[in-house]
Amino acid sequence: xxxxxxxxxxxxxxxxxxxxxxxDIAEAKGKQDxxxxxxxxxLKVLREHALIESAVSSNRIEGVEIExxxxxxxxxxxxxxxxxxxxxxxxxxxxxxxxxxxxxxIPYSESTIKNIHKIIRGDIWDAGKYKDKDSDIIEKFxxxxxxxxxxxxxxxxxxxxxxxxxxxxxxxxxxxxVHPLILxxxxxxxxxxxxxxxxxxxxxxxLLLLLQLYHAGFEVGRYISLExxxxxxxxxxxxxxxxxxxxxxxxxxxxxxxxxxxxxxLKKAYSEFSDRVTxxxxxxxxxxELVISAIEKFKAGFTFAQxxxxxxxxxxxxxxxxxxxLRLNGKVESTGRGAGARWRSKGNTxx
Numbered sequence: 001x002x003x004x005x006x007x008x009x010x011x012x013x014x015x016x017x018x019x020x021x022x023x024d025i026a027e028a029k030g031k032q033d034x035x036x037x038x039x040x041x042x043l044k045v046l047r048e049h050a051l052i053e054s055a056v057s058s059n060r061i062e063g064v065e066i067e068x069x070x071x072x073x074x075x076x077x078x079x080x081x082x083x084x085x086x087x088x089x090x091x092x093x094x095x096x097x098x099x100x101x102x103x104x105x106i107p108y109s110e111s112t113i114k115n116i117h118k119i120i121r122g123d124i125w126d127a128g129k130y131k132d133k134d135s136d137i138i139e140k141f142x143x144x145x146x147x148x149x150x151x152x153x154x155x156x157x158x159x160x161x162x163x164x165x166x167x168x169x170x171x172x173x174x175x176x177x178v179h180p181l182i183l184x185x186x187x188x189x190x191x192x193x194x195x196x197x198x199x200x201x202x203x204x205x206x207l208l209l210l211l212q213l214y215h216a217g218f219e220v221g222r223y224i225s226l227e228x229x230x231x232x233x234x235x236x237x238x239x240x241x242x243x244x245x246x247x248x249x250x251x252x253x254x255x256x257x258x259x260x261x262x263x264x265x266l267k268k269a270y271s272e273f274s275d276r277v278t279x280x281x282x283x284x285x286x287x288x289e290l291v292i293s294a295i296e297k298f299k300a301g302f303t304f305a306q307x308x309x310x311x312x313x314x315x316x317x318x319x320x321x322x323x324x325x326l327r328l329n330g331k332v333e334s335t336g337r338g339a340g341a342r343w344r345s346k347g348n349t350x351x
């Protein structure tokens with residue numbers, strides 16, 4: 001809530017870089033409806049792909065992973081779950097679907113925050129409950145040393161801090177004191193500094209960010225996984241969070257590095273959305289587009305195994321067929337033979 005207090009006191013020194021981001025994102029948002037009115041099949045594939053990537057990336061950032069071959073089954077099916085990790089994957093999917101389908105009826109409130117935590121944590125004993133013991137953020141070094149990176153709000157103060165956070169957010173949003181994107185990014189920073197739950201804070205923060213974006217009219221997270229983009233820039237994510245949390249308790253912190261990072265992610269998401277909707281013509285169905293979308297991520301080439309890991313819901317035979325077709329059409333090339341062959345795309349798009 002200390003960042004939101006800064007907003008309430010009035011901000012007169014928004015960095016130029018933030019203003020540029022806001023202008024670029026506003027321009028992208030202005031084209032949003034045009035993109036959404038494109039091919040329904042493309043958008044369906046993008047939604048399914050984003051759902052997979054979001055569940056995988058947001059959990060993986062926190063060290064929660066499952067077998068690649070189980071990802072599609074766990075996310076899109078109703079299987080017998082094997083362990084806690086699969087339960088949390090499915091819980092994240094459920095939370096995403098709740099936000100995707102009902103964001104207009106879901107307020108930014110304590111009950112919403114606790115409910116999202118309960119959904120993603122499943123049957124764990126403290127799901128949906130604030131922490132009952134103090135928990136600091138620990139930084140681990142390659143040599144095994146550890147140190148406290150940030151002292152979060154004590155457990156005894158967590159309830160009050162969360163009530164203040166929600167109240168400040170509501171007041172600023174209602175009075176339109178600052179740009180809604182600055183507001184939601186500042187709220188995300190405060191939430192992470194409060195660190196209200198024993199576990200799952202990062203995942204809840206990313207889901208709340210998606211919810212707030214929908215409230216502000218930014219729909220890109222439905223089609224492009226913001227969680228995947230954050231994971232791809234994980235080091236920058238943690239570095240800007242570290243920079244912006246320094247002196248947070250005293251209220252003298254600098255929130256702009258973290259806010260700037262989130263704007264960078266949002267701008268990148270809109271750019272990717274535009275490229276995928278307007279720049280790729282796929283002659284086949286959704287599985288082909290999933291494979292091609294995965295190929296585009298590999299800037300320095302890839303092996304079949306690496307591509308397969310990015311396409312958990314696509315069979316090996318289908319992946320081989322797509323690669324064969326793309327090679328015949330001059331879109332990709334390979335060096336070597338067999339499982340060790342390396343592939344790379346030729347050109348920037350698959351038009």
